[in-house]
Amino acid sequence: MPELRKDPIVGRWVIISTDRAKRPTDFARESVKMKGGFCPFCYGNEGKTPPEIQAYRPNQNGAQPQRDTPGWTVRVVPNKFPALGIEGNLDRQAEGMFDKMNGVGAHEVIVENNDHNASLATLPPKKIEDVLWTFRDRILDLKKDRRLKYILIFKNHGEGAGATLEHAHSQLIALPVVPIYVAEEIEGAKQYYLYKERCVFCDIARQEIEAGTRVVAENDDFLTIAPYAPRFPFETWILPKQHESAFENSSSRMFQNLAKSIRTLLNKANRVLDDPPYNLVIHSSPTQDSSNDHYHWHIEFVPKLTKVGGFEWGTGFYINPTPPEEAAKFLREATVEEPAAAVAG
């Protein structure tokens, strides 16, 4: 069972993942997995992953769909090397002055499509929408488990961004604690709300639309911007224009327009930055507070362009060589093959 341990100074929980324990010599080997060969996410290899949790399978002429067989379009499986285990109690306890608990939670992989060579950027909007619906399905299912306080959905694309398998996939991690920077973001938004009685993200959206200089793209439901104080070059956020605290509360029209926003952003980034590795993270409200006035869910997209000196992680001090106004201009002006017009109300 993995272990969650709390740093006694800042209160950050980390997972000590005993099941994947690494000896010094194991680290060098890590980068070879991407190099072609066998892919556990391709049709016909369903038996090589843990049994599927759910899958979308188009109507198979009335035949009963078979689990763990080909024919799916989006497929969710447990991570084969999970950072957390779903069984057991938290069993919070002390270790001298330190605190720990069992690593209870879920770690799942969402295989985004069956084509090994497709990427989220090249999928048609309808297929991206299916991926978003899958995220929602998994969130709603896991929210029933009261031990889980936060559900994190993210995507590492490309080896440089931490992906170890090539076939397009996202990951879901359900945690018994709220991650520290997410908690701080929520707390910051709450403080702003207490003072102004307005959501800080709603205010940002309004000001950015008016200024225009940091806008990358826009449709009826979503605004894509370079944030005012980005940590990384070409960091980009996608946020709903109307206040909404949790991703899973989105309407079906919103998922349609979000799929288009994601597709547009990824294709613009690919054009301007030559298919960069990237991380995409959904920031949403904790499971037990998914309808509130102060927090506004959004997506943060960060292409991996620079070698981040580790001191940035340790200090939270970032030097960004690209002003967001310039980044936004490059992305805004990049022409990409647009999907069909956004769905209006």
Added chain:
Amino acid sequence: MPELRKDPIVGRWVIISTDRAKRPTDFARESVKMKGGFCPFCYGNEGKTPPEIQAYRPNQNGAQPQRDTPGWTVRVVPNKFPALGIEGNLDRQAEGMFDKMNGVGAHEVIVENNDHNASLATLPPKKIEDVLWTFRDRILDLKKDRRLKYILIFKNHGEGAGATLEHAHSQLIALPVVPIYVAEEIEGAKQYYLYKERCVFCDIARQEIEAGTRVVAENDDFLTIAPYAPRFPFETWILPKQHESAFENSSSRMFQNLAKSIRTLLNKANRVLDDPPYNLVIHSSPTQDSSNDHYHWHIEFVPKLTKVGGFEWGTGFYINPTPPEEAAKFLREATVEEPAAAVAG
């Protein structure tokens, strides 16, 4: 003039470094600088850096040492592409709902020795001590400037850890704000002190010495440990055994023993992890609060072994595949050529 901008949600300041502004096509080129060729930090090339701020030059037979010429052992120069500028006022102002100020501060490079092929790990302890004294000199000088609230000293070793030049060097950044995670670390330590009336780091040192399982090395003044809840595999801290809030307050005996602790740790890491890229950061008190009971300065050492998915930076959620007890055991048991015995009281 670079600009400091504040994220309105979490309150994190970032530097938008307009002087180094990067266009999309500039990023790919970044990794070539390491590949041999001309080195501005070698003897004879002193004219290729901005004029030196200070240098140690051994007695040159009574001859007056000449600035910006060979003969030095440690040399400090302004960063040629500084993230901050030393001239001007902070000029704090609003931009709509956002906050910004001028990027006032210092960005210096400490060239650790004159031998292009030496590294901090291979220098004799006495030469590492000279580097530490140089850090202290620079801190004491910059502390006179009341605009500067925090002085960050760090080292990126190897391309994988963000270094762009091969010749061994450290960097100093003096800031008009305290970096956010440092501020949180200080606040966490303060809360602990308010509750327990003891320094949290002193408590950690005591418990770790007693337990022994996470101890890497120890001498009369310093303890080297794998922390209880490390974010990264083989993350290691060096902390003074006696309470001391700021690096620059250390006695000369402490610098002697710290040089030995650093040398031992780097050589152990090189042996166990095969000369990894690494980051080393000095965590110390803010310039205007350098003598206090709650914060305890220390060094954090992080070898760059895994590709960190960017989502870790965004969420503060870390999965560490190596339990610190295992990492400490590998490092503790690695035999390295030890420098002469530590200086005892």
